[in-house]
Amino acid sequence: MRVVAAFVLVAALAAPLLSQEPPARVIAIRAAKIFTAAEKTYDHGVILIEGGKIKAVGNLEIPEGAEVHDFPTAWATPGLIDLHCHIAGAGLRDINDMVHPTNPELSTRATIDPESDLLKDALAGGVTTVLYIPGSGTNISGFGTLMHTGGGKTIDDLVIRFPGAMKVAQAWNPERLGGDLGTSRMGMWWGLRKVLEDARSYNEAWTAHEKDGGKTRPAKREDLELMRGLFQGKWPVIIHTADARDVMATVRIFHDEFKIPTIVSHGEFGGYKSAPEIAKRNLPANIGPRTYDWTIMVQDGRCYGIAAKYFEAGVKKLSINTDSPVVPEEELIVQASMSVRLGLPEEVALRAVTIEPAKAALIDHRLGSLEAGKDADVVIWTGNPLDVRNRPVLAMIGGKVAYDERKGRRVTFGGGW
């Protein structure tokens, strides 16, 4: 009896050990240049990864027993992050349910297609994280999902955080054309404010209830539940907005009035004229897909780089997007290249597709830069990523290789609307 019991005990103890992953080895990546998106850029530096996290970055000694990946001529960067992505589902059918003018009860999580070819293209283009959001067909189209583009088979594998952000469209698309509520800015913004006010009250009521519990339990509202996180500063609202007037409305309503973490997205068609106000409030601006302003709002015959204009106006929290599929997701870095071409400094552009989107999405404690303690989302490029002649050769998500061109180069690249 005792032998059997002992055996069972040993087996019970051994089981977890046997079923466990082999003990985490240290992985070392050596590259010609390491762009950390943090304080320093390292020449011939090393990234040490352990347990899926970055252990250290710098001109370091590689510890014994480490699994070394040597890329003597390559650049290493954090995995790129795009806050304005619509391609993780089944396409245009999946991004707009235009029932009501505001639909905070909807979310993109369930529409993610982990097998999507477009996600694979994105990963091979160096984009490891996207904020997959609904479209701009309504003023609040729903909640988006912060997710990885690969390194997993199921939706749960890919999701980093849900909700990623609430998606709002201020104007320039959500206008209802049938004459009903939401045809003009009057109706649209009345609707928006109403929902925001309701959500604010809802959050206050529930926060109070959660504190002392004794009072009457407020009614549960599925459509406002996730909006609580906005008022708790857990996730931001990302707003599709354009032209100076509407950008200002975005700033006034979401930041000034309702005080929730706000990301001004697109900001095209002369929106940069409101950039000083964005800078004053130190709000994040997420620029794209258009990279230049010319014929529509700007009237002096010049081709202006939009990101450069925002930057020159003092907007420090600058990120760049593709609004995929308008620009293919894998061309996120090309958007950065074009912004540089049109006047944005190189380093600002690289940060605009790494740390700045992470900060804006309130995920920078985990992603966006190669720093100790953060997730090991790393991309190895054949050279400076901004030079479009270069390409990713390896993409790592959470310390695991998710794309390796040596095992099969992804050759589908480009396309677009």
Next chain:
Amino acid sequence: MILLTALVLAATTLQSDEEIVAYTNLRIIPVTKGEIESGTIVIKRGKIDAVGADVKPPAGARVVDGKGLVAFPGLVNPYSRLGLPDGPSGAPGATPQHLAYDELNPSLDVYGQAARAGVTTIVLMPSGAGIAGQGAALKPAGWTRDDLVLEKSVVLRIVLQPGTASKEALRQALDGARKAIDAEKKTPSAKPDDRTATLVRFLKGDLPALVEVPTASEFLHFWQVMEPYADLKPRIVFVSNPDAYKAASELGSRKARVILRPTVALAPFTRERINVAAELAKAGAEVALAPPSDAPEGLQAWLFRVAELVKYGLPRDAALRAVTIVPAQMAGLDQRVGSIEAGKDADLLFFSGDPLSSQARLREVVINGKAVYRDE
């Protein structure tokens, strides 16, 4: 002062054909000569008999004291469809034998409206596309066709369109005319048909053509088509859109004659204004300014818009000529109208101030020596 002037003018309501009228103490803008601070215009049998600072009213003349008034030639509108129905346009063809004269319906009051706006000579265009037909010159004074019409065939209207159809139609028509001219040299008695005869008149320079150019590039195409006929020296006047400024240097170097509406263009992708008339004039082209439109508002606003162009850089001189002598020359009518000179028709405007001033009122309009309008 105004009251006195009004009374004096009222006294001249009844005029007989033989009456000689002398307007004195006028400020006179003859256009073809320097402005006269204070002078006299003598009208006899519908013509200007004399004009000048030292002119004395002849014996027996009815004297009108024009103190406070500015005399200006009647405005010449070189490109109009006033009073004509909207005609068919469509495929470019060649109907040079059509006459605007035949479309004219004199019973409409539109001509009176034009006169009241100071327009004393109008060149009416025939409807149609391609080589549309012959325009007529008229004066808006009278109720019958004969009263109105100055000349039945004064210009040839050609409407260009981009594309082969328009150019082919033009090439073929001109080719036919050239052949007729050659045939005529061999056999002087050979008379071409009406169609061809009109084109021959054009090619030989006897009938000026008013060529409507839809975009600046069409100037270039037109010159290409006309090149083989340069030896015949046809007279060309262009009617153009504001984008003509793009071809300013070409138009200037050829000393082209261009009729424009008094608008400003915007440089592409910008809000930068381009004073098209000024640009063309600066480059060396000859510019006439037609009214903004044929509608009464357009005619009323004509001088106001011209004044705007002066404000934005068109020399005053060029502006005043652009609505008087230059359009008259373009239509070949300058022997009779377009300036205040002895021997020309007495088509006169009397303003209460400078014609380009927004505060000046048009007090009286005289056509062929008779007052057709008084501001009462």
Next chain:
Amino acid sequence: MIAVWVLSVLLVQEPAKPAAPAAEKKPVYTALVGGDVHTVTQGVMKGGTVLLKDDKIFKIGVAVELPEETIKIDVTGKRVLPGFVASVAHGLGVSTFTGKIADALDPYSDSIKLALAGGITTAYVEQGGGGGLFGGGAPPSAPGAVIKMSYGTLDKMLVLEPACLPLGTWMSGSPSERYDLKENLVKARAQVERERDFDKRRSENKLKPGEVLVRAPAPLEPYVRLLKGEIAARMTASRVDDLRRALDLINEFKFKAVLTDVTEGWTIAEEISRARAYCIVETRAKEHAPRNSPRPAGTSIEQPAIFRKTGVKFALIPPNPSVGTGGVAGRDLLTLPLEGAFAIRGGLDEQTALEAITITAAEICGVETRVGSLEEGKDADVVVLDGDPFDYRTFVEMTFVNGKLLYEKSKSPYFSHLKGRK
């Protein structure tokens, strides 16, 4: 007295001169001095001089003697290249009316100014608007024309019209239409044979008395020209079966063909190479292979590199082959060299990438004797760049068309506020 008078008359009177010839215009010389001259066909000349005489390239060399009154332009530190050739260009310099493109040319179009800012000097254009239920991606249904971006002048703007024989019917016509087309080619081939035979016998004086060559009837003429090599055919062929259909015809009748919209060409590159067909490649076209496809399918960014390896000649075009002003930079003709950069990303070498937007594109358009490289005697279509054409930061600083300087970055509002790289 009379003697004096006669003498004076004789002295005064000059011998009658022959009628003076019409005053000859003096040639205008322009020299671009000190730049790196990328001839495309004959290598790179560092610190060279390109001397233009009126509308032609007169001399290229390191120490070129410059005639008096040469307009000298210092381009030290810059690169001098032939103007770029857009082998497909929508809505560029042509008004949308039907008929001959020659009659619809729009030299004052703003699209031309923009194209010049992108370094484009020659473009293959089709008639806009009319014909076709499809939109911008329509198969070539019109014969097209090759034009210069000669802003402001019609003179020498048209280079070639018709610029191709469209054989869309072969690709998408009904069976009877395709049959008729083949019949025409058979008849045309017979005609070419007849003409060859006639010429041969004529040169050997073996003609029958009174024998005359029977020319082809007018509808057959284009096919005769095709088989004589005087014009190229254009066909849209995307997938493998389309491509093979096109190649069958080409192989049977052996004519110069240009294939457009070639998405799966890379999977049968050798076959295309054997047929000596040219391809117009949209570098960044993207289509995924169907799941579980039995053969390679879909697009590949490596297509240009694969073509190079197998000897297929090609030109490159952007996703939007027009001058875009919509706001997304890098996807239209304003940045044509970027397509070469993406081809390089896919493994193509720089020289071939450059050829794909210059000389090979010119060959595809049928105008390679005039443009596409910097060679003495060719048209003076030249661009000056502030860096490597395939660097995403490089801008065009100057563009010459037919010897005239039509675009200067520093003087145009488009990009003059963007600082140069050096």
